[in-house]
Amino acid sequence: MYTDYWGLKEPPFENVPSDRLFRSPQHEEALMRLIYAVDHRKAVAMLTGDVGTGKTTVAKAFMKQLSEKKYDARILSNPALGPVDLIKAILLQFGEKTESNSKTDLLNLLSQRLYRNSERNLNSVLMVDEAHVINDQSTLDELRMMLNLHANGKFLITLVLLGQPPLLRKISSLQPLKERIGVKYHLEPLDLQNTIRYIMFRLKAAGAVRGCYTKEAVSVLHGYTEGLPLRINNICDRCLLIGFMRKAHLIDAKIVNEAIEDTR
Ligand SMILES: Nc1ncnc2c1ncn2[C@@H]1O[C@H](COP(=O)(O)OP(=O)(O)O)[C@@H](O)[C@H]1O
Ligand SMILES: [Mg+2]
Incomplete structure (x- = not known):
C-alpha cells in the first residue's frame, strides 16, 4: 500500500522470520x-x-x-x-x-x-x-x-x-x-546503534534507496520497543503507513509517537 510512496519493492518490516539475517x-x-x-x-x-x-x-x-x-x-x-x-x-x-x-x-x-x-x-x-x-x-x-x-x-x-x-x-x-x-x-535486544542499523538493513533489503527515519524518530522508537526486532517491525510498519497518509518526506518522532499510540 505505502511501498510505492516510499520507493520500496516490498513492505520492509514484515513480521515473519525472514531468511535475510541482520548480523548484529x-x-x-x-x-x-x-x-x-x-x-x-x-x-x-x-x-x-x-x-x-x-x-x-x-x-x-x-x-x-x-x-x-x-x-x-x-x-x-x-x-x-x-x-x-x-x-x-x-x-x-x-x-x-x-x-x-x-x-x-x-x-x-x-x-x-x-x-x-x-x-x-x-x-x-x-x-x-x-x-x-x-x-x-x-x-x-x-x-x-x-x-x-x-x-x-x-x-x-x-x-x-x-x-x-x-x-x-x-x-x-x-x-x-x-x-x-x-x-x-x-x-539480548538491540542497542540503539544496532536498532538504527537494523532499520537500515530492512529498508535496503526492501529496495529503499534512502533512509526514511530521522535520528530522533529511531531514538523514540528504540525507547518504546526496547530494541526487540519484533516490536521494531510493528512500529516501523505503522510509521510508514502513517507517513504515507500524511504525505511526509521523513518519519519523525511525532509520527513514531502516533504509531505507538495506535498500538495501545
Ligand atoms: N537478526 C535479524 N535479522 C532480520 N530480522 C530479524 C532479526 N531478528 C529478528 N528479526 C525479525 O523479528 C521478528 C521476530 O524474530 P523471531 O526470530 O521470530 O524471534 P523469536 O524467535 O526470538 O521470538 C522476525 O519476524 C524477524 O522479522
Ligand atoms: Mg521464535
Whole structure:
C-alpha cells in the first residue's frame, strides 16, 4: 500500500522470520556458536532470548548454512507433546514413516536413522524451537535419552534448544541434560546503534534507496520497543503507513509517537 510512496519493492518490516539475517554482533555470535556446536558435535546447544529477539530467525539462517552433504538437520517447532508424540514428531521431521505407537519401536526407528546417518558421515542435528513450552518432564527426559546414543566415541545427534528464558530454569532442574550443554547463548535486544542499523538493513533489503527515519524518530522508537526486532517491525510498519497518509518526506518522532499510540 505505502511501498510505492516510499520507493520500496516490498513492505520492509514484515513480521515473519525472514531468511535475510541482520548480523548484529549478537545475532552473529549466536549463529557462530550454533555452528561451532554442530561442527564439534556437542551434545546440546542452547539459545535463549525473550520473545521477538530473533531466535527463530537465527535458526533459519543456521539451517541455511549447514551443507546437506555434511548435515542431516531438522527443526521441530511445536514441541509441547508427550514423550511418544515427541518421538513421532521427530521421526516425521526426519521423513521416517511408521504406523506404530510403541515407544520401543519408535525409538528403534530413530536410532537406526541416526546410526545410518553416522555411517554416511552425516551429522544429525535436531533443533527444537520454543523448547520452553515443554512442560512434561518425561518429554525433556526423552530428548536427553537421545544423547545416550554414541558411535565411535561421538554423540549421534546434536540437540539445539531454542526458547524463552524459562527454558534455562527447566533445564537446570534436569542435571543430566544440563551437564551436556556444550554451547549456551542468550540473545539480548538491540542497542540503539544496532536498532538504527537494523532499520537500515530492512529498508535496503526492501529496495529503499534512502533512509526514511530521522535520528530522533529511531531514538523514540528504540525507547518504546526496547530494541526487540519484533516490536521494531510493528512500529516501523505503522510509521510508514502513517507517513504515507500524511504525505511526509521523513518519519519523525511525532509520527513514531502516533504509531505507538495506535498500538495501545
Ligand atoms: N537478526 C535479524 N535479522 C532480520 N530480522 C530479524 C532479526 N531478528 C529478528 N528479526 C525479525 O523479528 C521478528 C521476530 O524474530 P523471531 O526470530 O521470530 O524471534 P523469536 O524467535 O526470538 O521470538 C522476525 O519476524 C524477524 O522479522
Ligand atoms: Mg521464535
